[in-house]
Amino acid sequence: MALLGPIIKTALNLHETITATSDHVVAQRKVLEYLLKTAKKTSFGLYYDFNNILEDDDMEHAFAEAIPFYDYHKMDEQWWSRMKEGKPDITWPGVPKFLARSSGTTGKKSKTIPITDEMIAAIKAAGTRQVSALTNFDLPTDVFESEVLALGSSTDLSEEDGFTIGEISGISASNIPEFLDSFYRPGKEISSIDDWDERVQKIAEEAKNWDIGMLSGIPSWLEMMLKKVMDYHKVDSIHDIWPNLSVYTSGGVAFEPYRSSFEKLFSKPVQIVDTYLASEGFIACQQRPESSSMQLITDGGIYFEFVPFQPEYVEQDGSISNNAPVLTMAEVQPEVDYALIISTVSGAWRYLIGDTIKFTDVEKAEIKITGRTKFFLNVVGSQLSVLKMETAITELQEKFNTSIKEFTVSAKKIDGEFQHVWYLGTETETSEKELAEELDLSLQEANKNYKVARSKALKGVQVHKVQPETFAQWNDHNKKKGGQVKMEKVMDEEKFKAWEEFVSSL
Numbered sequence: 207m208a209l210l211g212p213i214i215k216t217a218l219n220l221h222e223t224i225t226a227t228s229d230h231v232v233a234q235r236k237v238l239e240y241l242l243k244t245a246k247k248t249s250f251g252l253y254y255d256f257n258n259i260l261e262d263d264d265m266e267h268a269f270a271e272a273i274p275f276y277d278y279h280k281m282d283e284q285w286w287s288r289m290k291e292g293k294p295d296i297t298w299p300g301v302p303k304f305l306a307r308s309s310g311t312t313g314k315k316s317k318t319i320p321i322t323d324e325m326i327a328a329i330k331a332a333g334t335r336q337v338s339a340l341t342n343f344d345l346p347t348d349v350f351e352s353e354v355l356a357l358g359s360s361t362d363l364s365e366e367d368g369f370t371i372g373e374i375s376g377i378s379a380s381n382i383p384e385f386l387d388s389f390y391r392p393g394k395e396i397s398s399i400d401d402w403d404e405r406v407q408k409i410a411e412e413a414k415n416w417d418i419g420m421l422s423g424i425p426s427w428l429e430m431m432l433k434k435v436m437d438y439h440k441v442d443s444i445h446d447i448w449p450n451l452s453v454y455t456s457g458g459v460a461f462e463p464y465r466s467s468f469e470k471l472f473s474k475p476v477q478i479v480d481t482y483l484a485s486e487g488f489i490a491c492q493q494r495p496e497s498s499s500m501q502l503i504t505d506g507g508i509y510f511e512f513v514p515f516q517p518e519y520v521e522q523d524g525s526i527s528n529n530a531p532v533l534t535m536a537e538v539q540p541e542v543d544y545a546l547i548i549s550t551v552s553g554a555w556r557y558l559i560g561d562t563i564k565f566t567d568v569e570k571a572e573i574k575i576t577g578r579t580k581f582f583l584n585v586v587g588s589q590l591s592v593l594k595m596e597t598a599i600t601e602l603q604e605k606f607n608t609s610i611k612e613f614t615v616s617a618k619k620i621d622g623e624f625q626h627v628w629y630l631g632t633e634t635e636t637s638e639k640e641l642a643e644e645l646d647l648s649l650q651e652a653n654k655n656y657k658v659a660r661s662k663a664l665k666g667v668q669v670h671k672v673q674p675e676t677f678a679q680w681n682d683h684n685k686k687k688g689g690q691v692k693m694e695k696v697m698d699e700e701k702f703k704a705w706e707e708f709v710s711s712l
Contacts, residue, residue, distance in 0.1 A: 230571040231536045233505040238266060241509055241549055250285060250297040250555060270511065270532045270556075275547065277525055277558045278317050286320060289553075292368060298322055298553030304363075306374040308485040318369075319485050321377055324551035328507035329378055332488035335503070336481060339493045340420075340453060343477050349452040352419025355391040355409075357427050374485045375423075391416050406431050410438035418448040422455040422481075425464040426611070426678065432471050443473035455491075457481040462600050467609045482575065486559055487550050490573060499572035507551035510535060512544035515562045520545070520579060526558055540565045543576050543591060562591060578696070590649065590656055592695045598648040599630075605644060608634035612677040614695060616702035617664075625666040627702075629709065631674035642669040672709060680708055 239260065246256035254273050262268035276284075281297075289296040290305075297320075304321035340350075358375025365371070379390075379397055392409050399405040413435045421428055432444050439447055454468075454476050461468075461478055468476075480500050482490040487508050490500035502510060512533045513519060519530035526545055538544065543562050549555050563573045577592030599610050612631035617624050630641065646667040650657040656664075697705060 230502070230504040230569075231534075234509060234535045235266065237505060237507065238269060238509045238549070241551065242269070244551075245298055245553065248295045248297055248299060248553070249288075250553070266534045273556045274528065275526050275556050275558055276554075277560075278319070281554065281557060282317070286553075289320060290318075290367065290369070296553070297555060298324075298551070301368075302552065303370055304377050305369045305371045306377055306485040307371055308373075317485070318371060319554070320552045321374070322552045324507060325487055326377070328503075328551060329374075329483070329488045332491065332503050332506050333378075336455065336479070336491040339491070340477075340479070342493065343453075343479070343495045345452050345477060346450070348450050349419035352417050352450045352452075353389050353391050354420040354422065355416070355418045357392075357409075357421070357423035357431055358397075374483065378483075391418065406434050407438075410435045413447050414439065416448070417450055419450045420453040420455065421451065423457070425456055425461055425468070428454070428456075429464060429468060429471070429611075430678070436471065444471050445473045449474075451476060453477045453479060455479045455481050457483050462596060464611055466603060467611060484559060484561075486548060486554055486557065487552065489546075489548075489559075493570075493572075497566065497572060499566040499574050502571040502573060504535065504571055509549040511547035511549075511556065512538050512563075513547060515543040515545045515576075515579070526579075535571065538565055538568055540568050545579050564593075590653060594649065594653055594656075595695060598645055598652065601648050602641065602645055606634055606636045606641070608632055608636065609674075610634075611674045614677075614697055614702075614705065616697045616699065618699070618702065620666070623665040624663055625668055626664065627668045627670070629670045629672055629676075629705070631677050632671055633674065634671070638669045638671055641671070642667045645669060670709075676709065676712065679712070680705065683708060 242251070242256045242260050242265075245251040246260070259265060259268045259272055285297050289301060292301060294301045300322075302320040302322045304326070305318040306321050308317040308319060356375075356379060358373070358379055363370045363372035363376060370377075376397075379394075392405075392412065396405060396408045396412070399408060409431060423431075435447060436442070436444055441447060445451060451472075451474070456478055457480065461480065465478075477495075480492045480498060482488075482500050488503060488506060489508065490502045492498065493501045504510070513526050513530045514533070519527050521527055526547075532547070533544070541564055543564050546559050546561050546563050548557050548559055550557070558579065560579050562576045562579060564576050566572050566574055574593065576594075595613070595615065599613055602608075603610050610630050610632045613628060615626055615628045618627045619625075620627075628642070628645065634641075646660070650660060694701070
């Protein structure tokens with residue numbers, strides 16, 4: 207019988223009540239004011255005259271007019287490169303201790319993004335709020351005194367030029383407060399193992415010694431780990447090992463394509479809670495069971511701006527044109543795709559993070575991720591967002607009673623005409639032709655621009671089936687740290703060619 211559970215749940219519920227944000231517009235104004243005041247004497251703040259912006263009655267729009275958009279490369283070349291040389295007060299006071307390496311970058315070279323003490327504090331606060339919000343869900347009391355297994359990147363961070371470098375999940379795990387150590391698994395010793403297979407093996411060996419009530423991590427990593435644990439202990443359900451497992455906080459990619467395969471690993475209900483943690487900060491998390499949308503963390507050290515994601519405002523490389531309109535939290539509309547722009551306590555300013563979102567509830571600041579600015583398939587005017595692709599894949603799974611855990615697609619010229627070429631990670635016996643026809647039909651029904659493109663420049667759709675593990679093998683092939691990267695849903699011509707060569711070599 208749980209003894210501490212009710213006490214912990216009550217405390218978390220009180221924390222949730224105290225810290226809940228009621229007015230997201232006001233919260234965002236306070237964040238922007240704090241950012242500008244704190245950074246006004248930095249090189250960036252002096253260059254763009256933050257003092258003048260602060261004195262403007264319409265501070266939000268003065269901010270937008272004074273500072274251009276920055277993507278990673280522009281920010282790094284013009285500003286962060288000086289900080290990385292050890293120079294202080296460039297875009298944020300002082301010099302940060304950590305640099306977050308982004309494993310999901312689409313470029314050839316990994317991005318390293320500054321992580322300040324203020325950002326680490328903001329991520330901790332957001333994580334605490336996320337856990338507190340679990341009291342809104344119908345969960346067994348026992349889960350609140352169970353342990354949490356967070357499967358992320360290695361916490362064995364590297365030292366380079368005076369900076370500590372690693373992926374954001376590894377940096378966050380290495381900064382867990384001491385009082386949470388007794389609840390955190392697999393623990394710092396196992397988490398510091400760099401080799402992915404060795405780390406998962408150690409988890410499997412120790413699994414029966416833990417009482418795991420919550421899981422956290424990217425679905426593909428978690429699924430492989432859970433299967434390893436089950437195989438090692440020769441059981442049919444992960445609940446045979448962890449009977450109190452009740453919550454899985456998912457992040458990094460959409461969970462829906464994994465739902466059916468995950469449910470086969472469970473013998474009890476598990477609440478799925480979505481999160482949005484990027485290398486640039488903790489952006490949003492699901493707060494209530496009535497909605498699968500995530501609430502933007504509007505008082506957590508990140509100021510948000512929104513650009514309508516329309517073809518006339520988006521360049522071929524995924525950047526935003528200078529004449530694009532910019533909206534604040536007070537101006538957005540529901541069910542409209544926006545490119546997300548952020549300014550943060552790590553010294554990112556009007557920074558194009560690369561994600562597109564839509565608001566499902568403006569008053570509650572609840573959003574869904576709809577895709578990536580660079581992963582927006584629009585070569586022939588099809589205007590396909592990743593969200594629409596994932597929805598079509600989910601419909602495909604339901605129609606053919608199968609599992610499609612991963613996919614990638616590209617617009618490819620075949621005999622002089624464009625076709626969408628899909629690779630689906632599935633073991634279904636349904637033919638590639640049937641899959642292609644149904645996928646094409648589903649997308650035409652869901653997207654009028656795609657339907658128009660199919661009648662004109664987009665001449666065909668191809669589907670190739672590959673084994674689900676092919677995507678993990680591709681990640682390993684690219685030699686990312688620990689073999690853990692987010693598979694790109696949409697590939698450009700160069701990367702897609704490399705992918706097809708890799709698949710052919712298997």
